[in-house]
Amino acid sequence: MxxxxxxxxxxxxxxxxxxxxxxxxxxxxxxxxxxxxxxxxxxxxxxxxxxxxxxxxxxxxxxxxxxxxxxxxxxxxxxxxxxxxxxxxxxxxxxxxxxxxxxxxxxxxxxxxxxxxxxxxxxxxxxxxxxxxxxxxxxxxxxxxxxxxxxxxxxxxxxxxxxxHADMRVTALMDVVKDEAALQRVYLIGQDYSFGQAVLRESRRQLGVLRPDVQIVGDELHPMGRVKDFAPYASKILASGAQAVVTGNWGNDLTLLVKAAREAGFNGSFYTFYGNALGAPAAIGDAGIGRVIAVADWLPNVQTAASxxxxxxxxxxxxxxxxxxxxxxxxxxxxxxxxxxxxxxxxxxxxxxxxxxxxxxxxxxxxxxxxxxxxxxxQQLVVGVMDRQGAPGVKFDVEGSGYGFRVVKTVAAERAEMPTICRMQRP
Missing domain, CATH: 3.40.50.2300 (Response regulator)
Structure with a gap:
């Protein structure tokens, strides 16, 4: 026990x-x-x-x-x-x-x-x-x-x-992706369990609807919490010619992935669920400025006095x-x-x-x-882009890294809401 x-x-x-x-x-x-x-x-x-x-x-x-x-x-x-x-x-x-x-x-x-x-x-x-x-x-x-x-x-x-839920978060990220006209090649990678699979599945679907011109040049899952060296995955991302990576990875699986990608020389963007914390900004460093995008319910640099x-x-x-x-x-x-x-x-x-x-x-x-x-x-969702602390809209950094996230899009709760197929059984 x-x-x-x-x-x-x-x-x-x-x-x-x-x-x-x-x-x-x-x-x-x-x-x-x-x-x-x-x-x-x-x-x-x-x-x-x-x-x-x-x-x-x-x-x-x-x-x-x-x-x-x-x-x-x-x-x-x-x-x-x-x-x-x-x-x-x-x-x-x-x-x-x-x-x-x-x-x-x-x-x-x-x-x-x-x-x-x-x-x-x-x-x-x-x-x-x-x-x-x-x-x-x-x-x-x-x-x-x-x-x-x-x-x-x-x-x-x-x-x-x-x-x-994952589909709601993917929708907020894709609201940014759809406006990136120069983006033509995307690599999808995630943890091999229900959540990671759901992120990749919905990303494929929404890319097909919103950006049918975008080519998915990689689509793979990796063992959750067991990969110590992401260099082989980073090499594949680099070799694919991807301009961006979409991932739902979290914890060390995200930190190690972005660190390996940086060390491999990947200069593309990361569209993430959790790229704004737990070591990821420090791991990617200057290479993430303007390139690491994160979706959240709230970010420290939401520009209100109460926040x-x-x-x-x-x-x-x-x-x-x-x-x-x-x-x-x-x-x-x-x-x-x-x-x-x-x-x-x-x-x-x-x-x-x-x-x-x-x-x-x-x-x-x-x-x-x-x-x-x-x-x-x-509730409302926000999408932020990584930048140096002190840049416009980045008053606070993350974990003393010197990097924070500037809010670039706010998705109202009514817009983030999605239909459900739940058939609730109540006592």
Whole structure:
């Protein structure tokens, strides 16, 4: 059984207000109810440990913010949130073991996102658990697993996704690609599992519709998390004559890919889902200026005062350059959860899920709402292009690299929204 580690803090220092607030004591609900336990199931060791730790920091900050304002307000009294981490070690079986441990430990809210394959395995197990054991039903809050099937063919009443799914992200990227008249040759590469396959599949489809003149000169998948040397892949990209690479790679699989491409002499563009963090900008260096494009729900250089305050507050809480990985959607997950519990007036799983279907939250100017039909969160997307810090529109860099991302396109939530084929079965 996985061991869990609980990181608790009694005070939160806000950058903007310098407000310190002691966490409220647990208030009895029935018999001395304690904090509301949230189980984070992620890779905390292995090749993707950096992604798990980065997610943990985001969710911890969000939990601290809720606790600092008094916790979740319920009829029996306010209750704090408590974030508990379980190490999946990047393996589905370990994730399922962690899920069983979390349920036994009293968690009824599970958070995961780094790997759609793991998300699918957890979702299947949660569906079965909730049918067999209604007294220990669990909600699954997904912040990053973006395989479209999770809110389409495999949609579930117990699952809520807060990231734009792969087809939505591809659409935002292709909105930039379609205007690049000089682009004629594209190389597609991705991780060989459900998400990577979905990105390449939708990229092929949309290129055929939007830019039928573009030639796809490479189309391949590689083992996820097992490639240590991407030089052979970089050589093939270079030999293909590609002017751009489209990839959904994340974590070390992205960092090592762009680094190998740079070292091989590739001077084309990278259209990415995650090229704006976790070592990728530093790895590609000057070669990425004007050439690395990333799509996200939010970027630090969104030009509003509220956004800037939000980012500065995160950097105050986590000042190390290596900790510079903040995602607005991960903050909105916790805000939506607190809102749903307060609307439900309960922590009952079914009541919270029904309230979550109506979630509508705003933080630092970023608004998102949950679509009840398939539990796919709807929010604006932005596309950014890498440039040196200090260039117009690049006030903040990434991870102390000296490079940041200038927002070049904002896609309104209404435009980013896509139809669903979900047939939700509700209890």
């Amino acid at each position: 996985n061991q869990s580690f609980i990181w608790r803090r009694q005070a939160l220092k806000f950058a903007a207000s310098a407000l310190c607030a002691a966490a409220l004591p647990a208030v009895a609900q029935g018999a001395a109810a304690g904090p509301i336990r949230l189980a984070l199931i992620e890779s905390m060791s292995g090749p993707f440990a950096n992604t798990g730790e980065a997610v943990f920091r985001n969710l911890l900050w969000a939990v601290e913010r809720v606790n600092a304002r008094g916790g979740v307000k319920l009829p029996g009294g306010a209750r704090r949130l408590e974030l508990v981490r379980y190490d999946s070690k990047g393996q589905n079986e370990e994730a399922l073991s962690a899920l069983r441990a979390a349920i036994d430990d009293g968690a009824r809210i599970v958070l995961q996102g780094n790997s759609s394959a793991t998300a699918a395995a957890l979702l299947d197990a949660i569906d079965k658990n909730n049918e067999r054991d209604p007294q220990r039903r669990v909600l699954f809050l997904n912040y990053s697993a973006v395989d479209p099937v999770l809110t389409n063919e495999r949609c579930s009443f117990w699952h809520f996704r807060f990231d734009a 800037e305050d939000f980012y500065r507050a995160f950097r105050t809480r986590f000042p190390k350059p290596s900790e510079d990985y903040v995602h607005m959607r991960m903050q909105l997950v916790i805000e939506a959860l607190a809102q749903a519990m307060e609307r439900a007036g309960s922590v009952d799983t079914v009541a919270v899920a029904r309230a979550m279907e109506r979630a509508d939250v705003t933080l630092a100017g970023q608004r998102g709402r949950m679509r009840a039909a398939d539990h796919q969160f709807q």
